[in-house]
Amino acid sequence: MSDDGNSAYGHKAFKRSRSHFTDRITADGRDGWPVEAGRYRLVVSRACPWASRAVVSRRLLGLEEALPMAIADPIQDDRSWRFTLDPDGRDPVLGIRYLAEAYDKREPDAPGGVSVPAIVDVPSGELVTNDYQQLTLDLATEWTALHREGAPDLYPDRLRDEIDDVMADVYEDLNNGVYRAGFAHTQEDYEKACAGVFRRLESLAERLAGQRYLVGDTITEADIRLFTTLVRFDPVYHGHFKCNRWKLAENPVLWAYARDLFQTPGFGDTVDFDHIKRHYYQVHSGINPTGIVPLGPDLDGWLTPHHREELGGRPFGDGTPPGPVPAGEQVGPRGFPV
Structure with missing residues (x-):
């Protein structure tokens, strides 16, 4: 099992699978998923480097309230990413035990495995995208109306x-x-x-x-x-x-x-x-x-x-640093508090 469920390996050389769900959440909603504050849930693992890109981007851009985040257990089982860090082992918003349930609601038995980062549509409970390559670019360019004041331009x-x-x-x-x-x-x-x-x-x-x-x-x-x-x-x-x-x-x-x-x-x-x-x-x-x-x-x-x-250099360009880490998203003492 890979660290993000998005790869395949066996006796052949390692090959990373392409994301199967490549819908985009855009300002004009052209894929059927318009940018909308509070509508979607970003599911990540702090262990996964691909998901961590989205966590960093979301924080730098100040999208914490507009795009709430669910954090999966770093230890997967045979159904991949699970919400055992939450009370009763369920995500409190989506009400599911495994991210795979959102995948199955969108397309049962879809190829490519269950990977993070993933964005889920809260009203329907369906997966929207697991396209880790495009997701953060869209946060930077399509979600601008919801960026915090002073957010940096991450993709000028x-x-x-x-x-x-x-x-x-x-x-x-x-x-x-x-x-x-x-x-x-x-x-x-x-x-x-x-x-x-x-x-x-x-x-x-x-x-x-x-x-x-x-x-x-x-x-x-x-x-x-x-x-x-x-x-x-x-x-x-x-x-x-x-x-x-x-x-x-x-x-x-x-x-x-x-x-x-x-x-x-x-x-x-x-x-x-x-x-x-x-x-x-x-x-x-x-x-x-x-x-x-x-x-x-x-x-x-x-x-x-x-x-x-x-x-030299200006970390945030003409913008400003993000504010304090929101309550509930701080890294615990067994990680590395900063």
């Missing part, structure tokens, strides 16, 4: 081509590359994937040595997508997925860049290291059959000075 029109190019390379070699390495069934597949991971990391370090953010002088969608992989690198990808040529904390540029984002409101305050570690080490029984969760690494370094502000 003048930079979209460059952002898209950077994100495509990061996805292929790094976001997905760590999975190809971790779930490889041959030495050749593993070595190829692992080499690609570190080539991309080294390329990114060169790019970021002289600029604070990946594209332009503000945080964009590209930074969010890189961050959700980097924040998991030393806790799980280095050991669990055998991407162990070196640790993130051993690369001065990338470690400083990751700490800079972690300490920026909207990033680190969404991260739950406890969920991340327990999910990967306990769910991926084919890789870690004992289910033992390692004690390390030491997390205190995430809050140490990074000095990236010396490169």
